[in-house]
Amino acid sequence: MVKKNKGLLKKIGCILISASILLTGWTFFGSSISIADGDTTIVDEVLNEDPDTTEEDVEEVAETEETEESEDAADASDETTTTFSTDSLELYSLPAASLGTSLASTNDDGTYTADDGATYADSSMTELVKVPKSVGTSFTVPSSVTVIDAGAFDGSDVKNLTFEDGTKITSIGTHNSWPNTGSVDDMTYVSCLGCSSTSVVVTYFQDLQDAGKFIEINFDNSGTTTTFTITYDYILLAKDGTVLRTETGVSNETVVAGKIPNGVTATTYTDANGVEYARVTDLDPDLEVATKNRPYEYTFQATIDTYEITIIYQLNDADGNKVKDVTAKTLDLASGSTPTYTAESTYTDGTTTYNLTSSPTFEEVTGPATYTYVYTASSSGGESGGGGSTTPTYTVTIKGNFYENDGTTYIGERTITSYTQEAGKVITAPTVDGYTAFGTTTYTVTASNSQTATFTYKKTTASSSSTKKFKVTVYDVFYDQTMTKKIETKTRQTDTYSQGDTFSYDPKTYSGYEYVSAENQSGTVNADRTVTFKYKATTASGKTTSNSKYSVTAGANQKVPSNVGTVTITCDGPLDKIVAIKVDGVTLAQNQFTVESGSTILTLTASYVSSLSAGDHVVRFEYTDGWAETLLTITGKTTTTVTYKVSSDGSISSGHTKDTTPTTADGFDSRYLLCLAIFLLGAGTILFSKQKKLEAILAGERDDE
Structure with missing residues (x-):
């Protein structure tokens, strides 16, 4: 006989199964929907380091109604059926008006942020106030702009700047940190087609070029470059x-x-x-x-011995007494050559005119020598300028254009001498050792000051004399670690040898360098020779020792996500002694970091930090007299969770909660195990009730028998 409560176990089983299904749904939707203070909070997708939110459709899930039907009295009065209604689920979306694409807006301070991301003084966009970092490396100045405020580009990464109409720009304010161009690889390019060389834009950036900034300016319609x-x-x-x-x-x-x-x-x-x-x-x-x-x-x-030859003008008074000496010229002439010099016929000193009365005889050059021309004052014009009249004289600078012996291959121009002569005097091209004047070789003095007479010369075979003595000079040349940059050249010694002698030299040992190679290390003397030994630095500077006398005072052993932005580390070493910043033994390029005084404040750029692989990295400060190291650990990316709250009146507010935990694969939620356990318990209860019912039926049949 079946008892009245024979359907109780089945009901309990159904309830447990229903509860497990509800709990599973709650667990699943609970990761994105929560109810608090009567409001529904919708959690947006995870954003990577971007506080700007996106608008999502908001779904409101109505509570599921559970209906229990009564047992079928005729068939199975002990069975309970549980059902779920999907009609109660309603969908809500944000208004279409709130999903516009324009970023333009008027700010609280009255400034205007345009769609290009830049801030202007107002919506007329005639005054550019600020270009943020978020615009990236390229920016176009609209044709409406006439004024660029001071510091408008400071803090930005703009490397390609284009002016739609740069001719309208009337002023550009001073910038302190832009453009940050530390090398040719970090060049800033400015395009202002239609501008001229006198335009405000062009002159502004040309001044920055003169100050050492790496900038290329493209202006006027032909694309002329600086x-x-x-x-x-x-x-x-x-x-x-x-x-x-x-x-x-x-x-x-x-x-x-x-x-x-x-x-x-x-x-x-x-x-x-x-x-x-x-x-x-x-x-x-x-x-x-x-x-x-x-x-x-x-x-x-x-390549041969040279000696200084000095030409002196000795000025005497009318009685032949020496007044003074004037150095007229110094010549550096090759040994064995014979000096040549043409002195002017008269020489004026102050108001006194002197006439050339004696000339020296030149001899073959074997060492330094002095040659003297003697000038005597005219008897008609004493130094006091007494009753006689003085004929006006004029200064003529003599220059020469020098060519190879073919007369067409130009060598260069230089000043040869100067003469003071009366108007009408004829000057002949002075003799220059090793050269012959050709073309026009005379010049007539005119009655004007600051005259220049230029003569043309072509090279002749320079005279020389044989010598049995030659010199060998030894140089030690020092390079950086890569042998691409020369640091210093030292002259070690210069020795004199007789022709036919042999020579040989060995490299020396220098602290901080290692010997690499030699040129002309040994040989036979038949001319002047040079011997060169090359050394490369064993450290970045060639002078750094292994002394780790410095230490990191701030920012040591940091653990940061790769998208944290810039990373700052401070070392107590002096900035003026820093020679390199290395990460994992690799010297950083100038566009990967900055250093500031205050000991040494190192800032790694955001782009460089983001390029580092996850794991530990060694950051090293190298100085001329020591070094310091610290670890920098890169983890996964920082994530930001953005939430929306939908109030009962339908209004939406947003807040931001930043989760600095590195992104990892989602783990298994243990609440699903609870749901499974409840489901199995319910199923087991139903099966157990079926067994009891079967046993009761069988027991009833036996009673009937």
């Missing part, structure tokens, strides 16, 4: 290494902004006196990208 004039001066050395003089502007080169000059390619140089020099390549300057007009100095050393 160029600079690079001049090359020659430092001339005697054979023994003594500096003779510097000849300025020997040659020049026009270079496009941002490009590296070609430099001097000639390996020899012959001066106006016929002395030949060889370029000392180890002393060549390091050529830099062109950012302004500038000179470079190249060093040339005489």
